[in-house]
Amino acid sequence: MICTFAKKLFENPSNGYCVALFQTDDSSVPEEARKKDKWPSSKITFTGFGYKIPATDAIQLDIIGKWKKSQKYGIQFAIEQCAEIVPPTVEGIVGYLSSGLIRGVSEITARKITDKFGLRALEIIEKEPKRLSEIRGLSDKKIERIVESFSRNKELRNIVSFLSPYDISLNKASKIYDKFGVKSMEILNETPYDLCAVKGFGFLTVDKIALKVKCKPNDKMRIRACADYLMTEFEAKGHVYVPQQELRDACFGQLNQGFKITAVTADEIRNALIEEIRAGRLVNNNGLIYHPMMFQREVELAKSLSDRSLLSPPEWGDVEGALDRAQAKREITLSDAQCEAVRMCFHNNLSLITGGPGTGKTTVLKVIIDVYRDLTGSDDILLAAPTGKAAKRMAEGTGMLTAKTLHSALGLTKEEDKEAHCSIKSGLVIVDEMSMVDIRLAHRLFRNMDSKTTVVLVGDVDQLPSIGPGNVFRDMLQSECIPVVRLDTVFRQSGVSRIVLNAEKIRNGTTGLFYGNDFNFIDTASEEETLEMIKRCYFDEVKKSGLEHVQILAPRREMGETSVLHINNTIRDIINPYVGEKNELYYDGRRFRIHDKIIQNKNMDGISNGDIGVIESVFTNDDEKFAAIRFSDGTEKCYAEDALGVISLAYALTIHKSQGSEYSTVIIPVLMRYYHMLKRNLIYTAITRAKKKVILIGEKRALMAGIHQNDSSKRNSLLAERVKQYVGDKK
Numbered sequence: 020m021i022c023t024f025a026k027k028l029f030e031n032p033s034n035g036y037c038v039a040l041f042q043t044d045d046s047s048v049p050e051e052a053r054k055k056d057k058w059p060s061s062k063i064t065f066t067g068f069g070y071k072i073p074a075t076d077a078i079q080l081d082i083i084g085k086w087k088k089s090q091k092y093g094i095q096f097a098i099e100q101c102a103e104i105v106p107p108t109v110e111g112i113v114g115y116l117s118s119g120l121i122r123g124v125s126e127i128t129a130r131k132i133t134d135k136f137g138l139r140a141l142e143i144i145e146k147e148p149k150r151l152s153e154i155r156g157l158s159d160k161k162i163e164r165i166v167e168s169f170s171r172n173k174e175l176r177n178i179v180s181f182l183s184p185y186d187i188s189l190n191k192a193s194k195i196y197d198k199f200g201v202k203s204m205e206i207l208n209e210t211p212y213d214l215c216a217v218k219g220f221g222f223l224t225v226d227k228i229a230l231k232v233k234c235k236p237n238d239k240m241r242i243r244a245c246a247d248y249l250m251t252e253f254e255a256k257g258h259v260y261v262p263q264q265e266l267r268d269a270c271f272g273q274l275n276q277g278f279k280i281t282a283v284t285a286d287e288i289r290n291a292l293i294e295e296i297r298a299g300r301l302v303n304n305n306g307l308i309y310h311p312m313m314f315q316r317e318v319e320l321a322k323s324l325s326d327r328s329l330l331s332p333p334e335w336g337d338v339e340g341a342l343d344r345a346q347a348k349r350e351i352t353l354s355d356a357q358c359e360a361v362r363m364c365f366h367n368n369l370s371l372i373t374g375g376p377g378t379g380k381t382t383v384l385k386v387i388i389d390v391y392r393d394l395t396g397s398d399d400i401l402l403a404a405p406t407g408k409a410a411k412r413m414a415e416g417t418g419m420l421t422a423k424t425l426h427s428a429l430g431l432t433k434e435e436d437k438e439a440h441c442s443i444k445s446g447l448v449i450v451d452e453m454s455m456v457d458i459r460l461a462h463r464l465f466r467n468m469d470s471k472t473t474v475v476l477v478g479d480v481d482q483l484p485s486i487g488p489g490n491v492f493r494d495m496l497q498s499e500c501i502p503v504v505r506l507d508t509v510f511r512q513s514g515v516s517r518i519v520l521n522a523e524k525i526r527n528g529t530t531g532l533f534y535g536n537d538f539n540f541i542d543t544a545s546e547e548e549t550l551e552m553i554k555r556c557y558f559d560e561v562k563k564s565g566l567e568h569v570q571i572l573a574p575r576r577e578m579g580e581t582s583v584l585h586i587n588n589t590i591r592d593i594i595n596p597y598v599g600e601k602n603e604l605y606y607d608g609r610r611f612r613i614h615d616k617i618i619q620n621k622n623m624d625g626i627s628n629g630d631i632g633v634i635e636s637v638f639t640n641d642d643e644k645f646a647a648i649r650f651s652d653g654t655e656k657c658y659a660e661d662a663l664g665v666i667s668l669a670y671a672l673t674i675h676k677s678q679g680s681e682y683s684t685v686i687i688p689v690l691m692r693y694y695h696m697l698k699r700n701l702i703y704t705a706i707t708r709a710k711k712k713v714i715l716i717g718e719k720r721a722l723m724a725g726i727h728q729n730d731s732s733k734r735n736s737l738l739a740e741r742v743k744q745y746v747g748d749k750k
């Protein structure tokens with residue numbers, strides 16, 4: 020449809036999304052889509068939306084798309100492709116060049132260009148840009164900017180029309196241009212799998228495009244991209260390496276999917292993988308395939324751990340005396356295991372402490388800190404944890420002023436930081452919640468830590484392993500080369516807390532749990548009933564203890580009425596109902612409201628991934644909406660509407676996300692529907708988040724089945740074996 024841009028209604032500058040009014044003579048515009056009241060003109064006015072729409076009336080637009088109906092906005096045109104039609108007149112070209120679409124061209128500049136080149140102006144800019152220097156008063160820098168901007172515009176249009184059959188938005192298309200610039204079209208045609216390097220273009224998307232372009236199913240490029248994709252998928256499941264045959268089989272399945280006869284043979288895959296290994300893009304370590312970076316991390320981390328475990332500790336002096344003084348000062352008598360833990364930390368360079376909730380880990384840390392201060396007269400101690408919440412709890416529990424997130428201690432505060440910028444030189448480093456640390460972060464930590472630092476790693480090995488690849492804490496324990504103390508006596512009012520007793524039972528795979536006020540199970544017959552009961556319990560508990568002390572923890576994020584997403588929307592609409600458009604914000608189909616409880620999902624600008632906050636106000640500034648969020652530590656932060664991708668609602672969280680946090684009361688749905696997800700360490704992690712009360716809702720047999728599923732160590736990693744081997748080699 021040919022139309023002209025009339026008025027911008029909304030724009031999201033971060034992704035180029037725009038809603039606007041357009042005018043046309045095209046009578047195919049549905050009657051309900053025509054705007055009549057405010058735009059009485061001979062033209063037909065309608066609303067359209069899309070990405071990177073040229074916001075100028077200096078040219079005409081040829082738009083392709085579909086009419087879409089929404090309850091809120093009525094019928095609008097969803098623009099999928101948009102071509103600029105520059106009128107073939109000097110005035111038309113001046114209008115186009117000075118419309119703002121081409122950076123650095125004012126009307127005066129545009130006229131200078133048309134004065135010189137007339138109707139050939141656009142052709143000159145495109146094909147003979149150097150000739151622009153014939154125009155007096157145009158600096159080289161300005162010419163460069165004009166040419167760059169012009170070719171970006173043009174290339175983008177080409178990319179978009181090339182990709183139009185594949186449902187790729189303009190926004191995504193512009194990411195291709197940002198990555199490959201003027202080479203974009205060449206890449207799309209010649210080496211389409213290079214697109215996998217662009218954010219938002221996974222192998223599956225690219226494969227569809229590439230196979231249609233010209234790529235043969237058994238093209239090496241395709242096999243290589245598929246192997247890389249599958250390696251990344253394995254890593255996303257927590258594996259550090261993949262056995263060679265498993266990778267070959269997975270490639271065979273993926274590459275032949277959708278073909279009636281074998282399109283890629285096992286031999287072709289084998290040969291392509293051999294080539295990948297020869298070229299150094301994959302590593303074959305005795306039949307185990309790694310991404311080179313993963314291999315390097317595993318080897319270097321293992322070396323670093325073995326070196327530290329063999330290094331003689333500093334001469335501390337009278338550890339026993341300091342230990343006695345610390346106990347006297349704190350008026351506490353540590354158990355034998357606790358004393359052993361303290362001694363271990365001063366007799367070794369690297370030590371591990373593991374224990375479940377209430378087993379006295381924090382108490383031991385306090386004494387370790389006391390002993391260190393006593394022996395050195397110094398406070399050169401770094402406390403760190405993988406999440407902001409865990410760091411905060413660590414500081415509170417030990418009575419230290421600060422504890423950092425590992426990211427901030429290592430200078431990895433921005434998402435783009437791939438390399439750690441800070442080295443850690445403290446005399447004593449204690450890391451809590453170590454089970455959450457993946458191989459990437461552990462590798463960075465040990466690479467950037469002074470070799471003389473005394474390191475104490477604390478965690479609960481029975482909790483879920485890290486989200487990222489590896490099973491670092493468990494592997495360290497299993498290496499049997501790093502000194503460890505397991506704390507297993509529960510101190511916290513033993514016998515009274517069923518949570519702690521049941522945690523112990525679950526840890527051991529026992530299903531005969533104790534039920535009572537602090538550990539409830541509510542049977543429900545269906546998922547709908549479970550949701551109803553979650554709502555009822557949540558409101559009761561919030562009334563009793565307040566919003567921030569009650570947390571719903573669900574195994575699954577999406578799909579189903581008891582998924583995190585569904586529970587969040589349901590609870591929010593009751594607890595914090597709609598109060599008007601001006602108090603709401605939208606981001607990518609999600610809706611946020613003033614007073615909503617939210618969670619931050621990314622480390623940035625002093626706010627840590629996992630921090631909980633509340634939207635305190637919603638305001639508009641310069642036509643843009645903002646949310647002012649107050650985080651639970653008092654930090655306030657404003658987010659523009661288009662930056663809300665970093666937060667989500669937090670009435671319910673996934674169990675994975677809750678690691679490192681604690682709440683007074685947790686409510687957990689357990690249904691056979693999640694059978695494949697319900698594992699012993701998942702249930703253990705969920706219930707140990709509660710300090711005072713656990714309410715499980717659903718089917719008891721699902722809980723029992725989950726407790727019996729113990730696959731916590733099924734992650735491909737050779738860290739333990741490597742540490743053992745290096746230590747053995749050095750002894």
Ligand SMILES: Nc1ncnc2c1ncn2[C@@H]1O[C@H](COP(=O)(O)OP(=O)(O)OP(=O)(O)O)[C@@H](O)[C@H]1O
Nearest residue numbers: 352353354375376377378379380381382383510511
């Ligand atoms: N040796 C001890 N004698 C008496 N009480 C102790 C001893 N050690 C710890 N406690 C008490 O037991 C409770 C739990 O201890 P602590 O907080 O150190 O455990 P934790 O393992 O850090 O627990 P969590 O992981 O749940 O935070 C505390 O109230 C603490 O004072």
